[in-house]
Amino acid sequence: MVSILTNSSAIAALQTLRSLTSHLDDTQQNISSGLRIGEASDNAAYWSIATTMRSDNKSLSAVHDALGLSAAIIDTAYAGLNSVIDILGEFSAKLVASKQDGVDKGKVQKELDQLKQAVTGIANSASFNGQNWLKTDLSDIFDPDVTRTSLVASTTRNGAGDFATQMLDFSLADVSLFNSTGGGLLQRDPRDVNTIGGIRGFSLSPSSDATPYIQESGEDGWMRPAYANPTGAMVEFSFPEGSSLDFNAPGAEIKFDLILDKEASNPWNETGPEGSLQELPGPYFDGFKQLGVTITKADVDAYDPSLGGIVTTNDKFAEILDRKLEPLGASAYGDYDRGIPPDYLRTEHNPILMTIASKEEHGTGSYVEIANLTATNIGTGGLVEKYRYGQRGSGTVLGFESFQLGKVGDTEEGVRVDFKFSINGQPATSHSFDRAYVNTLLNRDDGRVETAGDMVTLLKSLLDADWKLVIEAASPSQIIIKSDPNFDRETGYGSSLAFSNIRVNIEPIPSLNFLSIDVAEHPESVDAYITYMNTATQRIIDGTSSLGALRSRVDRQTDFVQSLMDANTSGIGTLVDADMNHESTRLKALQVQQQLGIQALQIANSQQQSILQLFN
Missing domain, CATH: 1.20.1330.10 (f41 fragment of flagellin, N-terminal domain)
Known part of the structure; x- marks a missing residue:
């Protein structure tokens, strides 16, 4: 049927043309933008x-x-x-x-x-x-x-x-x-622990910001003990300044008995409560020697004939004595009070001294005594009947300096100190402490061992379980540590108390400033x-x-x-980029289809023109 109201062919052709135009627009958009998905409406997910x-x-x-x-x-x-x-x-x-x-x-x-x-x-x-x-x-x-x-x-x-x-x-x-x-x-x-409260020794140069702590290395490359042996017994005498000993007088001699390395049956030299003396129990050493010593002009001449038998200084008298005492197991030497050197000004407050010390060849005791002293036609040169015991029990004095165990990384343990301890050659025991240990023991939070009392507490906590010791603060800068004399009476140079194999986990570290x-x-x-x-x-x-x-x-x-x-x-391109080969081919196809659609619309519209011929 041919109708002037409805042209179905034209409508179909128009719809096709509209669709082709839309697709052609999309293709042209893809080609111009290079994207096949340029907006969310194209593909929301991609x-x-x-x-x-x-x-x-x-x-x-x-x-x-x-x-x-x-x-x-x-x-x-x-x-x-x-x-x-x-x-x-x-x-x-x-x-x-x-x-x-x-x-x-x-x-x-x-x-x-x-x-x-x-x-x-x-x-x-x-x-x-x-x-x-x-x-x-x-x-x-x-x-x-x-x-x-x-x-x-x-x-x-x-x-x-x-x-x-x-x-x-x-x-x-x-x-x-x-x-x-x-x-x-x-x-x-600043984490340098220095002497670790005194248990480690250093050789120090004159005090200065530039002065390093020179660490003494042992056989294993680590620190040697700070102290090993206590001082043996000795006696000191004041040689009379300005006087002389003239052995030229007829029969001039100095005579005395030297008693070495014994422990008296009544050792009252230990100090008890409030400064009183207390008797300590045995055992007592009996390997001592009592030796007779006589000094005459012959001894002076044997030492130095140029002296003419006259001795005027303590160091010369000490050397004469040393020659006599050395074969007996003792030594003598001249000295100055408080370590003042010979070229220092001598005053009445720094008298010239002479010291006699035991070599401890007669037992493990440490003892020196001058007894039965007589002088004929000559003075005694400062010698008096006198004795001094050595320290009871192996021991030493630690020079305490406060120190701090610093942080290492983000752990609570921080700096750690390891060492070994032994007395008189007994098998050494191993001990260690670190920042966390010190903080817990001393109720601190900074790892600091501040006082001699703190150090005493620390040492007791480490050593008491293995050793019979006396550990106490003698002063703010000194700590006494020795074997308990009730269990160990060995004394002097022959005994030992040692901190050894001392290791600090952060060392070696710089101990001075470069500048x-x-x-x-x-x-x-x-x-x-x-x-x-x-x-x-x-x-x-x-x-x-x-x-x-x-x-x-x-x-x-x-x-x-x-x-x-x-x-x-590359991933973005895979998702949204246009395939230009595909798009160009599609564009050509759509353009052809568009031309055909226009022609189809023209044909459909031309059918309506034929109706006018019916009325001619």
């Missing part, structure tokens, strides 16, 4: 994934930039440390050269000072973007939470869609040369300075190695982030 991944790529791009900044900071610190290592090598060489006889140490020190300034200049200028890893301001360089610096490494998104940033952590304690609160690689380590080294003021410390420089240089080399490892990690992370960004970009 559009959402692609949009999220594009956002992640922007974050990864920021990470990539941050890694580049981190690499620059690391390179700056690395270059600084590398330069410092070279300077320290030159510094050590000049220290070695300063040991040569005839070298002007003042001029060497001027060169060292210039090298110090070069090091501090490098540390001050090794800054990038306001960050300086070689000169720090850390409140506690041994607290890992304080010293940790973090570098952006990557970003991640888990299955739940949560976003997180991954970090690279590095400890500035590994590379800081100078820290405002101490502990830098070229500064004294305080002064060979002109302390020429006696050059060997210690050289040892210190070796330790400090090795620590800086280790720090430089850590920076190198961190730089390699940053490089690998940078490459990975770039690869991740490329992978994300």
Whole structure:
């Protein structure tokens, strides 16, 4: 049927043309944008994934930039440390050269000072973007939470869609040369426990900030005991200043009995409560000797004929006595009160002394007695009937100094001290304590052993279970430690009490400041300075190695982030990019279809024109 109201063919052709036009528009949009999914309406799921991944790529791009900044900071610190290592090598060489006889140490020190300034200049200028890893301001360089610096490494998104940033952590304690609160690689380590309250001995140079503690190494490379043997018994005599002993008079002689190494049956030399004397139980030593000694002009002449039989000084009289006493098991020597050297001004407060001491060849006791003293036609030279016992029980006095067990990493244990203890050659026992132990024992939180009383408490807690000891504070700076005389009466040089195999888990550590080294003021410390420089240089080399490892990690992370960004970009393209070959072919097809649709619409409309011919 032909109708002037409804042209079904034209309607069909028009609908086809509309559809073709829509598809043609979509294809043209895909071709111009390069995307087959440009809006959420194109494919909501793929559009959402692609949009999220594009956002992640922007974050990864920021990470990539941050890694580049981190690499620059690391390179700056690395270059600084590398330069410092070279300077320290030159510094050590000049220290070695300063040991040569005839070298002007003042001029060497001027060169060292210039090298110090070069090091501090490098540390001050090794800054990038306001960050300086070689000169720090850390409140506690041994607290890992304080010293940790973090570098952006990557970003991640888990299955739940949560976003997180991954970090690279590095400890500035590994590379800081100078820290405002101490502990830098070229500064004294404030965790130095020094003598550990007196149980470890050091040989000290004159007091100075530059003076190191020189650690005496035993056979195993660790510290030897601070003290091993107590002092044997001795007696001191005041040789009369200004007088002389003239052995030229007829029959002139000094005669006495020397009693060595016995313990009297009534040993009242031990002090009891409130200063009273108390008797100690046995056993008593009976291996002592009573020896007769006679000094005549013949002895003086045998020592030095030029004296003409006249002795005027304590040191000469002591040497004459020593020749007589040495075969008997004793020795004599001249001395000055309180250790004052011979060239010091002699006063009535520092009288000239002479000492007679037992060699302890007659038993394990320690005892010296002058008895039956007589002098014929001559004075006694200061000798008097006198005796002194040695300290009952093996023992010594520890010179106490407060010390602190610092932190090590993020553990509560902190610095740990290990040592062995023995008396008189008995099998040694092993003991140890650390920061946590001290804090628990002394009810502290800083690891500090502050007083001699604290040290007594610490030693008793460690040693009482294995040994019979007397441990007590004699003063704020002295601690007496000895075997209990009720169980051990051995005394003097022949006995021993030893702390040995002393190890501290953080040692070796720098024990002085690099900037305080002064060979002109302390020429006696050059060997210690050289040892210190070796330790400090090795620590800086280790720090430089850590920076190198961190730089390699940053490089690998940078490459990975770039690869991740490329992978994300490729993934986004797979989801939403248009296939241009497909789209171009489709465009041509749609254009052909569009032309055919227009022609079909023209044909359908031409059928309506034939109706007019019916009315002609």
